[in-house]
Amino acid sequence: MAHFVAHGSLRLDGIVPPEMNEEALSFLAAGVPGIPFGTPVPDAYPEGSLPRRLLGIPQVEGALRSLVGPDPLVDHHAVHIREPKEGSAQPLHADAIIDVRGRAFDVQLMYYPQDVTLEMGGTLSVPGSHLRRVNETDTGRYQNLLGQSRLVCPAGTVVFLHHGLWHGGRRNDSDTVRYMFKIRFNPTVRQQLLWDTSDLHSPEVHEELTRTFPWYEQATGRLEIYNRALMWRFLTGDARFDLDHWVTRVTNEPTTAAPSTPTPTSTPSSPSTANATTEFERGNA
Ligand SMILES: [Fe+2]
Numbered sequence: 585m586a587h588f589v590a591h592g593s594l595r596l597d598g599i600v601p602p603e604m605n606e607e608a609l610s611f612l613a614a615g616v617p618g619i620p621f622g623t624p625v626p627d628a629y630p631e632g633s634l635p636r637r638l639l640g641i642p643q644v645e646g647a648l649r650s651l652v653g654p655d656p657l658v659d660h661h662a663v664h665i666r667e668p669k670e671g672s673a674q675p676l677h678a679d680a681i682i683d684v685r686g687r688a689f690d691v692q693l694m695y696y697p698q699d700v701t702l703e704m705g706g707t708l709s710v711p712g713s714h715l716r717r718v719n720e721t722d723t724g725r726y727q728n729l730l731g732q733s734r735l736v737c738p739a740g741t742v743v744f745l746h747h748g749l750w751h752g753g754r755r756n757d758s759d760t761v762r763y764m765f766k767i768r769f770n771p772t773v774r775q776q777l778l779w780d781t782s783d784l785h786s787p788e789v790h791e792e793l794t795r796t797f798p799w800y801e802q803a804t805g806r807l808e809i810y811n812r813a814l815m816w817r818f819l820t821g822d823a824r825f826d827l828d829h830w831v832t833r834v835t836n837e838p839t840t841a842a843p844s845t846p847t848p849t850s851t852p853s854s855p856s857t858a859n860a861t862t863e864f865e866r867g868n869a
Pocket residue numbers: 677678679751752
């Protein structure tokens with residue numbers, strides 16, 4: 585979970601069995617009809633259907649439950665097809681408008697049923713960008729960012745993305761059609777302590793949460809780490825969790841009155857004090 589909070593994604597390489605990948609290629613090529621927004625999984629994908637079996641793979645089921653909890657809704661799904669030598673790439677974007685929710689988040693499952701080579705133009709993403717809120721293609725003019733990732737993966741790979749992660753489909757320069765199946769999920773429960781938390785307080789968790797990425801400059805990195813601390817508070821329910829004192833400092837607005845002090849002995853105002861008051865009042869007039 586700390587990896588997901590820092591990176592904005594979780595990658596599970598080659599976890600779908602080869603026979604299901606074979607089946608998926610023809611399933612996706614035939615097209616998958618749309619469903620109404622916010623459909624429960626059992627209604628969207630009947631028992632035995634390929635998407636339902638995909639969601640039943642233990643690693644997929646466990647990751648989804650850890651991230652959004654039981655009984656998520658299917659926001660929407662889509663088959664993404666990159667034709668051979670199609671000549672253009674998708675601009676860098678987030679699949680979201682500026683999302684003003686507190687810390688709750690959707691996840692997008694991306695399933696790659698075939699080997700994806702660099703030439704096939706795997707999905708581009710920018711690790712650690714998910715908490716930098718943008719409006720859809722606001723980031724479209726950025727062509728390449730330091731530390732960006734182009735997905736090259738074996739068949740049967742599933743990646744989960746935070747809805748805010750900056751990403752885009754790269755141009756397919758190969759002779760092979762590239763398929764990807766995307767499903768976006770909305771949580772229906774509070775996303776708190778939904779994963780195996782037996783190592784919640786291990787030093788590796790703190791280390792992961794303070795990880796920086798090459799596109800950060802110093803001030804940027806501080807903002808991302810601040811936002812991660814807020815996200816970790818939300819995920820754990822620990823209202824005092826912090827990283828390098830950032831949230832504690834920024835939320836420090838004491839409301840306790842100072843202890844009363846003895847009243848000073850009253851003395852006549854000096855002329856200079858009286859003048860200062862007059863200047864102050866004149867300035868406010
Ligand atoms: Fe997208």
